[in-house]
Amino acid sequence: MEQGGEVFRALADPSRRALLDSLFSRDGQTLNELCAELPGMTRFGVMKHLSVLAEANLVVTTRYGRTKRHYLNPVPIEQVANRWISKYAARFTAALVALDEQVALDHETRTSGRAESA
Amino acid sequence: MSLNAHVYQIYIAATPEQVWSAITESEWTRRYFHNVEFVEPPRQGRPYRTVTADGRAAVDGITEEMQPPTDRSPGRFVQTWHTLYDPELAHEPPSRVEWTVENAGDGLTRVRLVHGNLENSPLTWENVKDGWVWILNSMKTLLETGQPLPRVREDEAVSS
Numbered sequence: 001m002e003q004g005g006e007v008f009r010a011l012a013d014p015s016r017r018a019l020l021d022s023l024f025s026r027d028g029q030t031l032n033e034l035c036a037e038l039p040g041m042t043r044f045g046v047m048k049h050l051s052v053l054a055e056a057n058l059v060v061t062t063r064y065g066r067t068k069r070h071y072l073n074p075v076p077i078e079q080v081a082n083r084w085i086s087k088y089a090a091r092f093t094a095a096l097v098a099l100d101e102q103v104a105l106d107h108e109t110r111t112s113g114r115a116e117s118a
Numbered sequence: 119m120s121l122n123a124h125v126y127q128i129y130i131a132a133t134p135e136q137v138w139s140a141i142t143e144s145e146w147t148r149r150y151f152h153n154v155e156f157v158e159p160p161r162q163g164r165p166y167r168t169v170t171a172d173g174r175a176a177v178d179g180i181t182e183e184m185q186p187p188t189d190r191s192p193g194r195f196v197q198t199w200h201t202l203y204d205p206e207l208a209h210e211p212p213s214r215v216e217w218t219v220e221n222a223g224d225g226l227t228r229v230r231l232v233h234g235n236l237e238n239s240p241l242t243w244e245n246v247k248d249g250w251v252w253i254l255n256s257m258k259t260l261l262e263t264g265q266p267l268p269r270v271r272e273d274e275a276v277s278s
Contacts, residue, residue, distance in 0.1 A: 027122075027123075027124070027125075028122055028123060028125075057127055057128075057129070060125050060126070060127045060230070062125060062232065071123070071124075071125035073125065073126055073127050074126070074248075074251050075126050075127065075128045075251055075254055075255065078251045078252075078255055079255060082255070
């Protein structure tokens with residue numbers, strides 16, 4: 001199953017990222033609550049974006065009686081991170097760590113140099 | 119921040135019966151669930167207890183519902199969840215873990231996990247939040263490839 005494509009497409013839209021951010025800060029919101037949180041979006045827009053997020057499995061809904069609540073599902077994001085990000089980020093992080101060590105070393109050399117000359 | 123519930127969903131390329139076994143049988147759980155296994159096979163209406171490989175208590179509670187998946191109905195495995203693996207968390211009241219396992223077509227099984235009743239268990243709420251993501255991905259990887267996620271990923275997940 002090629003789920004990554006759907007996830008990236010869903011995350012590409014700033015309105016959908018705003019919805020995910022809203023659920024991240026307060027999970028389990030109803031449609032009305034999400035509309036109130038994001039006054040820049042129409043109710044229809046919020047519904048449309050939620051359905052794209054649900055298709056990408058990023059939002060999961062549950063019903064409690066007549067109330068439908070929306071939850072952020074972090075599982076596909078972790079899958080995408082495992083598959084696409086950690087592979088490249090590992091090298092990037094290693095480079096940053098090396099740079100940090102070099103800067104610390106330079107700093108040490110400079111301060112010890114000053115100490116000697118003093 | 120809502121302390122009500124965590125909700126997760128994952129699609130696994132396996133049959134509902136295979137996923138059901140992975141959730142309810144120690145031969146499977148010990149391979150993807152931090153080496154945790156049931157002391158006795160869980161049964162509906164009975165207390166259960168899980169332990170780690172070295173025999174330390176992990177979780178206990180009551181198996182409230184245990185209905186395997188059929189052609190017509192999803193599998194339901196519901197347990198109260200009292201954390202024992204951390205002394206601070208052990209002071210918090212039991213929460214509830216609900217697994218729903220159903221055929222999603224195309225050879226896929228949809229697994230939904232709701233960890234609820236966490237209103238009065240803020241430490242458990244925080245502790246399990248990312249942990250379940252790793253468990254679910256590890257279960258998926260095990261069922262689809264025969265191998266769980268490598269250990270290093272677990273350590274990263276725990277430390278983050």
